[in-house]
Amino acid sequence: MDNGASSYRRFLEGDWDGLTEIVSEYYKGLVLYLNTYLNNLQDAEDMAEETLLVLTTQKPVYKGNASFKTWLYGIGRNVTCISLRKNHRVVPVSPDDLSLLASQEQDAAEEFFLDEEKRVLHRCLLRLRTEFRQVLWLRYFEDMSASEIAKVMSKTKYSVNQLTARAKKALREEMAKEGYHARY
Secondary structure (H helix, E strand, O other): OOOOOOHHHHHHHHHHHHHHHHHHHHHHHHHHHHHHHHOOOOHHHHHHHHHHHHHHHOOOOOOOOOOHHHHHHHHHHHHHHHHHHOOOOOOOOOOOHHHHHHHHHHHHHEEEEEEHHHHHHHHHHHHOOOHHHHHHHHHHHHHOHHHHHHHOOOOHHHHHHHHHHHHHHHHHHHHHHHOOOOOO
């Protein structure tokens, strides 16, 4: 698969296996990226599903100006931002539901962050500003270049580089508070 573009093209031509390949290749990463906005894995999963729904219903045009992953994450970011703007309301949740949701989210998070250092890193990332979390996630967990991140985050490459430097510094400071010191 050439970064999802051929799968998406096949899906647009009527082959639903193309969409299945996109889901299996990009869904988890998209959820984790959207979680940097939402700080809630369940909401991030919902937004990832909304993003895939946009692909299936609106069938946006992939022009190939960026990698398919960058393009898909950009759609996910837009879907999430629109949803956050539209839904300023708070949904009442019972204490039982809240504890169940918390345990489910914790179980899902523990699946991704198994050892202690990764848990500390995750905790420190969550304490950073949203933009810092996003840029670090895309750069180091999704292995995107500054140009790709700039497209996803609607910023210039220069501002992404500056943001990355400030985010790394903030993360080092948070890690130091936890007793971990940078090895680089």
